[in-house]
Amino acid sequence: MANFDRAADSPILARGIQPYIAIHSSPPEELLVDLAEETRRTFRDVARMQIGTELGTLLTMLTASTGARRAIEVGTFTGYSSVCIARGLPADGQLLCCDVNEDWTSLAREYWKRAGLDGRIELRLGPAATTIAALPAEPSYDIAFIDADKTSYQTYFDLLVPRMRVGGLIVADNVLQGGDVVDAASQEVNVRAIRAFNQAVVADNRIQAVLLAVSDGLTIARKL
Numbered sequence: 700m701a702n703f704d705r706a707a708d709s710p711i712l713a714r715g716i717q718p719y720i721a722i723h724s725s726p727p728e729e730l731l732v733d734l735a736e737e738t739r740r741t742f743r744d745v746a747r748m749q750i751g752t753e754l755g756t757l758l759t760m761l762t763a764s765t766g767a768r769r770a771i772e773v774g775t776f777t778g779y780s781s782v783c784i785a786r787g788l789p790a791d792g793q794l795l796c797c798d799v800n801e802d803w804t805s806l807a808r809e810y811w812k813r814a815g816l817d818g819r820i821e822l823r824l825g826p827a828a829t830t831i832a833a834l835p836a837e838p839s840y841d842i843a844f845i846d847a848d849k850t851s852y853q854t855y856f857d858l859l860v861p862r863m864r865v866g867g868l869i870v871a872d873n874v875l876q877g878g879d880v881v882d883a884a885s886q887e888v889n890v891r892a893i894r895a896f897n898q899a900v901v902a903d904n905r906i907q908a909v910l911l912a913v914s915d916g917l918t919i920a921r922k923l
Contacts, residue, residue: 755783762787767841774847778807797827831858846872849889852896875916
C-alpha cells in the first residue's frame with residue numbers, strides 16, 4: 700500500500716515530475732477516480748495506503764500482457780489494485796483477494812460489482828499467510844501482488860513462489876520505504892523488514908527480479 704507522503708520525498712518527484720508522469724500516462728477510468736475519492740472521504744486517516752494511478756495502470760498491463768488467467772492479491776484495502784488486476788484478466792479469469800479488514804473490503808465489493816468484475820474476484824477474509832498456505836501447493840497462479848503488512852512480505856513471498864507457474868510474476872509494493880532502506884539510521888520495524896526482504900529476493904535462485912523506482916518502490920520477480 701503506497702505511502703504518498705514519503706514517496707513524494709524522492710529527489711525526482713520533488714522536482715515536480717509526478718504531474719508530468721500523470722499526464723503522459725493513460726488516465727484511470729472514471730470508476731477508479733470515484734473509488735480513490737470515496738476512499739479518501741471514507742478512510743481519511745489511512746487513505747494514503749491506496750496505490751497510485753501509475754501503479755494501477757502497470758498492474759493492468761502486466762496482467763494482460765502476460766496472458767494471466769489466475770491471480771492472487773495480498774492486501775486489498777478498498778479495491779483499487781484488485782480492479783486494476785481483474786481488468787487485465789480474461790472474462791473467465793479469477794482473482795483471489797486476501798485481506799483482514801471487512802470495513803475496507805466492503806467498499807471494494809461495491810466497486811467490483813459496479814465494475815462488473817464481482818464474478819471474477821473472490822475475497823477471503825483472514826490472515827493472508829493462512830489463506831495462501833491452505834491453497835493447493837502445485838503451481839497454478841500467473842501473477843501475484845503483495846501490498847500488505849511489511850513484516851510478513853518474506854512469508855507471503857515464500858508461500859507464493861511454489862504456487863506460481865513458471866514465468867509467473869510476483870509484484871511487491873513499497874520496497875523502498877520512502878528511501879529509508881538506504882538510510883542506515885532508520886531502524887523502524889517496517890524498514891528493517893523490507894531491507895531483509897529485498898536482500899532475500901535478490902539472492903533467491905528460484906526467481907529473476909528487478910526493483911523499480913515506481914511509486915514507493917516496486918519489485919517484479921519472475922519465477923524460473
